[in-house]
Amino acid sequence: MPYPVLPDPINTDNTNEIKTSLYGKNAAAGDTAIQVNSDGSQQMDLRKVLGAAMSATNPVITQAQFVVAALGAKVYTATTGDITLGTSATGGLSIFNNSTAKTIIIFSIEGYNFSTGIHVDVRMTTSDPALGTAVTPVNASAGGAASSLTCSSATTGVGTPGTLRSNTNTGSSATAQCLPNGDVIVLPANAANGILVPVYSTGASQHAGVTVRYLEY
DSSP states (O other): OOOOOOOOTTTTTTTTTHHHHHHHTTTTTTTTOOOOOOHHHHHHHHTTTTEEEEEEBBBHHHHOHHHHHHTOOEEEEEEEEOOEEEETOEEEEEEEEOOOOOOOEEEEEEEEESOOEEEEEEEEEOOOOOEEEEOOOOEEETTOOOOSSSSEEEESSOOOOOOEEEEEEEETTEEEEEEOOTTOOEOTTTTTTEEEEEESSSSSSSEEEEEEEEEEE
């Protein structure tokens, strides 16, 4: 008994569902087909992110991109260094974008202590608190351009301006990362905004510090 001849599934597809999946939107003029490699994998346009061309304002965020940014002298670190907090005192670090043409992406905020536990706030500010000591951010690329931001620190007398974003307890003699993995803070260009990172001591002569790392585009 001969095997029956089955209909051609594409040419007899009255709904055009198969044609659509293989050739595009019913293969009409101007339609774009789904491009498939010889191994069956789908071709992708790596020049675009979310349908738009890649750019400084529409990047693919990967760990390697931080390396590329560092090679382009766009990664900076600002730190209080080791500071000694007085009894029940509040020190900290301010990072402020004073309406510059740069967009800032903060990707790391660390607070630490060498003695009993302290807690670290992250506060969003709209005016520069201008703490007592000027801080010069360091470019990750040796000899790279200076940062556009205004940074300062203090060992006491830091207030609580702005809006509280998060609070982290370092525990005893520990370092705390105040931005969870994948979290960032963006300080847009042409606007006065920044962050203040106060550290609160619970005893006398506590060694502590704050370090912030960011991209500047």
